[in-house]
Each structure stands twice: as structure tokens, then as C-alpha cells.
Amino acid sequence: MRSLLAFIGPKTLSEPMLPLRFSLDWSLGLMLYGTVITWLMRAAAHSSPWQEYLFWGGLPLLFLPLAARAAWPGVAAGERLIHLIVLAELSFLIKVLFWPINFAQFDEFLHWITASDILEAHKLFLPNSMLPISPLFPGLEVVTTALANLSGLPLFVAANLIVAATRGMFIAALFGFYTRISGSARLGAIGSLAYMGGSSYVMFDSQFAYETLALGLVGTILVAHVELSAAGADARRTLTVLGLLAAAVVVTHHITALEVLSLLTAVAMLQALARRARWRLDLMTAALGGAFMAVWLHLIGNPLSDYIGPVLDAGVSQLLPMLKHAFAGSGGGSVASAGRASSRQAFVAADGSHTPVWLQIPMIVALPVTALLLANGFLTALVHARGIGLTDPGGGWRGLVDLIRLRWQRSWMLLIALLALTWPMSVLLRLTASGWEIGNRLSGLSFLGVGIVIGSSILHWWQRPEQWFAATLAGLALTVIFTGGVVAGWGLPATHIGYKVEGDALSIEPMSIDAAAWTKQWLGIGNRFAGDRCNDILLGTYGRQEVITSLYDREDSGALFRHPTLSPWDREIIQTDRLDYLLTDLRDSTARPYLIGYFNEPTDLTPLDPRNLMKWDDAPGVSRIFDDGWISIYDVRAMRHAP
Amino acid sequence: MRREHRFVLTCAATTCASLVAAVVPVPAVPRALIALPLVFVLPGEAILRALDLQFTRCARAPIVVGISMAVTLLGGFVLDWLGGLTPLGWAAWLGGASVLAAATARHGGTCLRPALPTFAVRHVLMLAATCGVLALTVLSTVRSTELFRPFPYTNFWMLPQGAAIDAYLIGIKNGEGRPETYAVRLMVDHRMAGEWQDLVLAPGQWLAFPVTIPPGMPARAWLFRAEQPQVIYRTVTVAGNEEMGGVSATSTTDGAS
Secondary structure, X not given: OHHHHHHHOOOOOOOOOOOOEOOHHXXXXXXXXHHHHHHHHHXXXXXXXXXXXXXXHHHHHHHHHHHHHHHOOOEOHHHHHHHHHHHHHHHHHHHHOOOOOOOOOHHHHHHHHHHHHXXXXXXXXXXXXXXXXXXXXXXXXXXXXHHHHHHOOOHHHHHHXXXXXHHHHHHHHHHHHHHHHHOOHHHHHHHHHHHOOOOOOXXXXXXXXXXXXXXHHHHHHHHHHHHHHHHOOXXXXXXXXXXXXXXXXXXXXXXXXXXXXXXXXXXXXXXXXXXXXXXXXXXXXXHHHHHHHHHHHHHHOOOHHHHHHHHHHHHHHHHHHHHHHHHHHHHOOHHHHHHHHHEOOOOEOXXXXXXXXXXXXXXXXXXXXXXXXXXXXXXXXXHHOOOOOOOOOOOOHHHHHXXXXXXXXXXXXXXXXXXXXXXXXXXHHOOEXXXXXXXXXXXHHHHHHHHHHHHHHHHHHOOOOOOHHHHHHHHHHHHHHHHHHHHHHOOHHHOOOOOOOOOHHHHOOHHHHHHHHHHHHHHXXXXXXXXXXXXXXXXHHOOOOEEOOOOOOOOOHHHHHOOOOOOHHHHHHHHHOOOOEEEEEHHHHOOOOOOOOOOOOOOOOOOOOHHHHHHHHHOOOOEEEEEOOOEEEEEOHHHHHOO | OOHHHHHHHHHHHXXXXXXXXXXXXXXXXXXHHHHHHHHHOHHHHHHHHHHOOOOOHHHHHHHHHHHHHHHHHHHHHHHHHHOOOOHXXXXXXXXXXXXXXXXXXXXXXXXXXXXXXXXXXXXXXHHHHHHHHHHHHHHHHHHHHHHOOOXXXXXXXXXXXXXXXXXXXXXXXXXXXOOEEEEEEEEEOOEEEEEEEEEEEOOOOEEEEEEEOOOOOOEEEEEEEOOEOOOOOEEEEEOOOOOOOOOEEOOOOOOOO
């Protein structure tokens, strides 16, 4: 019991006074090393069965040396920052090199449509049937098209420059924020490294998608907030800087805006509770952000409840039976069966393919390692929020009493440490069929807390350069958390071996791209199309066609391909949705979908009957105008206009 | 020259250069070099100087980039309202905001300059090697991605052409990754209406030729490959109605990739 209390109890954070050294040799040497490892990781891309081993073997080799140097005692803050930025950019590069000739991830295609619309029409708010909410939060696309317009660079290059700048900006901001709220650059570096272990960091937050830019801006809000406070900036300066940044987040991404407004409000309340000097100004800042959000939602007609509501409902409604099932055990009857139905099978894709055991290990190990470090560092981080200093002798359990008596100086430290409590929720949500998306996104928020808590834990037991055992343990723990995060957030699709049916990025290949580009060249743009999930995104981008979806139109395209014979219902859909063309892909009849389903609406995962796709060959008034062996395009305009 | 003047002049020069690049053709690299500071640095730096705000060195850089992006994306709404989401509009907005903010900075603002370490020859070599490996990495993965071709394919199509109701176009594109010889047979109302042999296409090459299909006639075109002349390789159709009529077809190989 005493050992347990000693393990989880609040400990004094102290750092020995060491001469700080900035080494260009280390900075540039590790930069070169990391680039070579990145090359090796992607050297066999698309061509070799060894690429999986090269990629996953290279990942810890990339992270460990850079992380070790960034976290090493006695290193200058500037050098730590260089290593963090190199890691952030190289982990972005491995995502870009997945398919370096154009966008490849599903979400990227959705934003590519909005950006192309702005670039071509020189107007905002044009409809996007694939993601109707995207044109209403066009921050990312505005910045990207600004750069594309000014530089003349292709959209893909401009987009990657924006994301690369955002990645660097975010990690620098996070490091500055952690450093400021903890008072230790080393804790800032270790916290930032731990943050990189979040499941969304390497892939999801590297995408050309609105969350990426919004998250980067949140980082700048956090660091600007604490820096302005430390500088004692007046209300005019504070509100100008934070107002600009908050307004930018509000028009960029809805959920991230809500998250940062919640953080700003919470910290203002903590400041008020502790009677800190700037609490009124902090409250004004939060109110200003809230006012921006309210005005923006009013202007765009508040689409959030329709967009986020169903996802939240489904996630929570699946999480509850799953938890009941976990507590009810095998004898839970209907609750147990409901729990099993709503939970996701870990490491199994929708098509039934399993993640190899060797790849499961990092994630399985990362969970208890993260939990142990959180348990070890949580109370330490909390007590450190009292803000007496890194060498405060009056810490320990007595420090908690101070917190209960509302005595603290570092409200941000307290709030961010408390955020770590959301980590178990993000892990649990990832195990549900509908909630995994929320869980994945929550991980970005919860790892803000996880970072500072793990940083506090490691800083306590690794203080001097000669502590090699502690250094090895810390390096391994951070590397396992990082690798486990990449497995959880990206997994097998990180490498591109062959073609997968409806596998999003794994379904992108030249034949499908060429078919979509053919529609633009020979049919013109803006025709109304129905197809499967992966060909839809290609039609919307390479083809610049208007794809029907249940998000925007009356029916999802899947309804047209669910029966082997033509029915009046098919004709009604074509007429109601004013369809011009259909696209069918016979590969959908060869295997189960690798990810969500064949169409945008969740459907049966059994392979499509080829007759469902080929029935259009014999449909009266329907011409088969294109055939490449797998993909066919049908002209249904005669049926659409038939009485 | 005083610091505040230097910075105002930098902003003004970049603005002028971007305005020129917006209306006159400028090579890609210099144009990008002008655009990058205008989107990522100058507006934020100018605003921080105008507000005379002091931050630590590590924190200042992300705040500058963040504010610059915020100015850019908020400017997008102004330009949208003004109908100015064009290169010229962007250059005017970002340049104008930077110059205006820089000009209001009374003392050039507070900008802590990072103490740059001294570079030795080995450092330059390491940096050059990093750039070399980076270029090699990008080029090799681009090459391997371009070679990734899990499905060799041939596109075959038949479409109405122009305003004439009996004019159609038959097209073939070779995506097989090797030279192919094709033959096309056109059936109109279940009767042979035309045949084209020995259509040789290099990888990536396409051709299209006009055919005539009378209004209302059902038509079907088949594509064959020389190596399997009896096997229908691709099929495209034109839905007809009950009417019958004559057919004439001509062929030209006009297209190239």
C-alpha cells in the first residue's frame, strides 16, 4: 500500500542546475539521420512486401534518437525545439510519401473539392455534396488558395506547405506552452514528445483537413495566452491577438473551436476561483471567442446539430451497452449481446483481415505504459500547478490540500493536467463502432493533458545525464507510446501494398483516377453522378463532378446497386436526384470492403452481387458510354427525363 | 537605417513584388519565394511589432505564423465580399495589412533575434547531405508511386459528339503499360456497321474517331486486342428506340497523349 501511494503520490519536481548547451552537431546530425531513416521507411513503397517491415521498423528508429536528445538534461531550449520540429516534419513527410503525387486520404479529397471550388470560382460557400459542412468552415481552404494564388503553385503543393507550416507551428507552440506553464523547457520537450503518441498525431493531424489547421491555431492560442499573461499585456493587446486567433479557429473547424472555447472558459473560471489577477481579462477573452462562435453559427445557419449530433448520439449509445457488457460479464444477457454488437473488434478490418501480432504489440504495450506514467505523474502535475516552483519543499500530499483550498498560481497547468482524465474515455470510445471517430478526435485533446502528466512523471525520475537506466527507460516508454499511437491511428493502411476494395487511400490507383479524369475531359464538369464511396471522391476531385450523397441529396447512391433487377424505385431515385450518370466498379463484387462500406451510407458488408452492377447494361434508355474492364459509366439522362 | 524603417521597407518591397507577380508572368520559384513570407510571416510580425509585444524566442515564431495565417484566412471573407479572391486581391490584402501594421509600429516593435550559432564546414556539409537525401527520398517515392499499377487497363468509350444528333465519337486509351494493337467493331441495330483494325497505341496514348449512328438506333461497339482477336475486351453501347436507319462510319487517329 505504501509503495502504491509512493508511486502515485505527488512528488517534488526539481531540476539540477546544469549548464545548458546548444549543439549544432547534434541538431544537424540528427536531422540528417532522421531524413535517412525516412528514406529507408519509404524506399520500397508500393513495390516490395518488405515495405511493412521497413516502415514499422523505421518508426521507432526515427523517433528514439531525436526524442532522447530533445529530452536530455542540460540541452538548450532552442536545440530541443529543433529536434521537436524535425520530428514533427519528418512524421508529416512519411504521411506525404504514402502517395506523394497527389492527395490520397479520404478526408483530403473532401477538402480538395472545396479548395478547387474556391480556386476556380473565386468565391466562398459553394456547395460540396461530399462534405456539406466544409464550405461553411473554409479557413483551411482560404489559406491554401491564398498561397496557391500568390505563388502559382499547384493546389497539392500549396496544401502540403500549409500543413507543414501548421505542424511546425503547432509543435513549437505546444513546446512554448508547456515550458511556460511548467517553468521547465525539459518538461516542455518531454510533454511534446508524449503528445506525439496520440493516435491522431502522425496521420489524422497531418491531413489536408480542417482540423489540422484548427489544431495548429489552438496551439498558438494556448502559447499566446500564457505569454501575454506572463508579459502583463493590457486588455487591448491581449484581446487583439487572442481575438484574431480565436476568430480564425471559429471559421476553420467547429469541434476544435468548441474545444478551445471550453478551455478558455475553464481556465478563466479557475483563475477566478484562485482569485488570480487577470481572471476578468481571461473571462473577456473566452467571451469574445464565444461571441465569434455564436455570430458565425448564426450566419451559416448552425449546421452543427445535424452534423455532429448523430455521431455523438451513436457513439454514446454504443459506449453505454459496451460498458454494461464489460461489467455484466458473460451473464449479461441482452445487454451483453448489445455490447458485443456495438463494439469494434480490435485489430480487425471490416473485410475481416487481421493486423499481424507483431504490429499489435506496440499498441498493446503502449496502453499500460501510458496508464502507468499517468498514474505516476498525475498528482505530481496537479500539485505542481500550485506554482511555488520546481524546487518547492512543501509539495507532496500537502500540496493537494492547497488545491482543495483553491490556492494555485498556474491555472493552465491545473486544467491541462485534469485533461489527462479524458484519456481513458478516448480509448474506450475507440472500441465502439460509431464512437471511434470521436475517440480518435478526443485523443488530440486528451493528449494535451497526457503530455504534461507524462512529462512530470519522467522529469521526476530522470534528472541527470548519467542516469542511463532512467534515460533508457524514458526513451523506450516514449518510443512505445509514439509507435503505439501510430498503430492505433493509422495501422496497416500506413503502407500501400496492392489494392483494397473500398479501402479509402488503399483504393487509390491509376485506373480509377483515369476513369474519373476521363469524365472531366469528355463529359465536362458538374454532371450529377452516383457511384461507390471511393470512386465518388475521385469523381468529385479529378472529375469535378457533382456526386450525390445522402448528406446532401435525397438518397445515397447505394440504393441503386442493392438489387439485381431494375425496379421502379431505381427510376424514381434517378429522377428525384436528377442523375446524369452512374459509375459501377466490378471490383466491389470481388471482396468485402476494407473499411466502412461500399457506399457512403453504412451497408451490408457482404460483397456486392455483380448482377446488381451489371443490370444497367440492359436497362431501357441507358447507354454504357465507358468501359475499362472494371469500371463502367452509364448515361441515364434518358431515364431521368422519361415521363 | 532605423529598424522600423527597414521592416516597413521589407513589407513594402514584398508587397510590390507580389503585386507585380500577380499581373506579370513570373517564374515559379521567385514567385513562391515572394508568396511564402507574405502568407506565413509578414502580417503576424508586423502586428506583433505594432502592438509592441514581447515574447520569448521559442514562443514568438509560432505566434507570428499563427497570426499571419489568421490574417490571411479572415481576409478571405473580406476579399470574397469584394469579389477579390484573386492573386491581385491577395497581394493587396496581405501586403496592405503588413505595410499598414508595420508603419504603425512606433519603435519597430520588440523583436528578440535568436543568437545564431556559428556554422563550421561540417555543418554546411551535413545540411547539404540532408537536402540531398530529402530530394532523393521524394524523387524515389514519386517514381515508385508512378510505377504502381495494380490494374493494367484500356479505356474504351462511345459518346455523342457535338450538336449533330447522329454524330458519335469512339475512343480508346491504352493504360496497359505496354504497346497494344486494337481492333474495333461497331454494330448498329445488331448489324455490322464498321470495323477498324490494327489500331496501334503506345502506353498512355489515346485515339478517338467519329462514327455516325442514326437517331434512335441501338448501337454496340466492341474492342478487341490483337493477341486475342476472338475475345471481346471492352463493350460500350448506345441505347436506341424502335426506329431503324443506315450507318456510316469513318475513322481517323487524331489523338495522342
